[in-house]
Amino acid sequence: MLVDGITCALIGAGLLFFWAGTAGIIRFPDTHSRLHALTKADNVGLGLLIVGLALQAPDWLTLGKLAMVWALTLVAAGTTAQLVARAAITKPAARRGPASTAAIPGDTVRSKDRAS
Amino acid sequence: MSGLAATGFDLMLCALILGAALAAIAVRDLFGAVVFFIVYGVFVALAWLRLEAIDVALTEAALGAGLTGVLMIGAVSRLERLTSRDQDQDAAGPQSPPTSSAARIATMVGAAGIGGGLAWGFITLPPSAGLQLAVAENLAASGVENPVTAVLLNFRGWDTLLESIVLLAALIALWSLARDQDWGRRPGLRQHARPGGVMATFGRLLPPFGFLLGVYLVWTGSAQPGGAFQGGTVLAAVWLLVMMAGLKAAPRVSSTRLRWALIAGPLLFIGVGLAGAVAGTFLGLPTAYAKPLILTIEAGLTLSIAATLALLVLGAPMAGDGLGPDQPDKEPAR
Known part of the structure; x- marks a missing residue:
């Protein structure tokens, strides 16, 4: 019963991070702060979910698989974040046309900085 | 739940x-x-x-x-x-032809007609338990314990054989888009991973796990969910990751080893099928040898599927940024 309560609390906290991360992706102004929000959801949010679920794991095998899911997601999310962040610096307007670049003020400023 | x-x-x-x-x-x-x-x-x-x-x-x-x-x-x-x-080149930019409303309505009517036909066909289906029972009864003779694998490689091996050949045909179609002067080059765009960078590290870290998972999915397919297509896709992803991380270049499309890897699966499958034809039925597997035969075919199929899928993602052999003859080559032809 106590374990169930802790699981609920941990998963609830994890969901809060996912919620905050999602809000950040939608509301933050430029690529880098959006990435910051996204990685918080991926790393901490998923971590809390996994720890919460681990308390319910019936055996060590399940526990190992859960740990593996978290570790692999951390590595993948960290790498992707680095690559996206680098791409945002080196070619800010590479993917989108002029219209959507204007919607990301931070990127436009950065490209001007680099040009000057 | x-x-x-x-x-x-x-x-x-x-x-x-x-x-x-x-x-x-x-x-x-x-x-x-x-x-x-x-x-x-x-x-x-x-x-x-x-x-x-x-x-x-x-x-x-x-x-x-x-x-x-x-x-x-x-x-x-x-x-x-x-x-x-x-x-x-052209300040006006690309102009896609406006879609006429007649064309839109025709598309809508066509889509609705196909959807309605499918729904009608589904509703008028006679009630049936499907082939579940028939598969369960004959599972012991198939050589594997996973009913899906039994259907895919034994009872209906014909479909799987054709699927693997369709994949190969898709790759040949893709390669046929290459320009003559690019033929024999490495397929796909050049990769720009920095040596020692994040991508390169990721490309070293993940492949052991991915390789293990891919092979496990194929191996476990005989008893549990899994199989050549799922495992092959994971292995294709691993190979693509290694190439994208700049650790290994894509093979030249003219490489003989690559060609053998591409046709190994279908070839093995057809070989086993022909041996079955000599013994009585094309693609018929004798119960005594069914399991080793299925595993052999799956191993060959996995190799071919992994190679074909990865090469489909890479694209046709091309030079420079692959934008066709209008673009001057950035690197001189080798």
Whole structure:
């Protein structure tokens, strides 16, 4: 019963991070702060979910698989974040046309900085 | 899951599937549409999981969402590069011909007709338990314990053989798009990973896990969900990762070793089928040798599927940025 309560609390906290991360992706102004929000959801949010679920794991095998899911997601999310962040610096307007670049003020400023 | 929670989850999943599908069609931005298509694939994989069709769920996640998604992202980015080049040359930019409302209505009527026909066909189906019982009765003779693998490689091996040949045909069609002077080059764009950078480290870290998972999926396919297509997709992803991380160059399309890897699966399959034909039935597997034969075919198929899928993602052999004859080559022909 106590374990169930802790699981609920941990998963609830994890969901809060996912919620905050999602809000950040939608509301933050430029690529880098959006990435910051996204990685918080991926790393901490998923971590809390996994720890919460681990308390319910019936055996060590399940526990190992859960740990593996978290570790692999951390590595993948960290790498992707680095690559996206680098791409945002080196070619800010590479993917989108002029219209959507204007919607990301931070990127436009950065490209001007680099040009000057 | 208990009754109410399960129903609630299923209803939510249905709503998410429909929402993602609608968004994929309605979004005007091509890249956004592809993203929603991938999200849709992940939700559909979850739905298959809820229906306890784990084999289908794995395939949908790996091929439907993952690989098809990557192919579509590749297509969109190529389209964008082509469009921006055209914009450079012509200030007016690309003008797509306006779609007439007659064409739109015709498309709608056609789609509605096909949808209605399918729905009618489904509703008028006679009630039937399907082939589940027949498969269960003959499972002992198939040489494997996973009924899906038994159907795919024994009872209906014919379909799987043709599928593997279709994949090969798709690759040949893709390669036939290469320009004559590019033939024999390495397929795909040049990769720009910095040596010692994040991508290179990722490319060293992940392949051991991916390789293990891919081989495990194939091996376990005889008794549990898994198989050559799912495992092959994972292995293709590992190979692509190694190439994208700049650790190994893509093979030249003229490489003999590559050609053998591409045809190993279908060739083995046809060989076993012909041996069966000599013994009585084409593709018939004698019960005594069924398991080793199936594992052999799966091993060959895995190699071929992994190689074919990875090369499909890489694209045709090309020079420079692969934008066709209008673009002057940035690197001199070797």
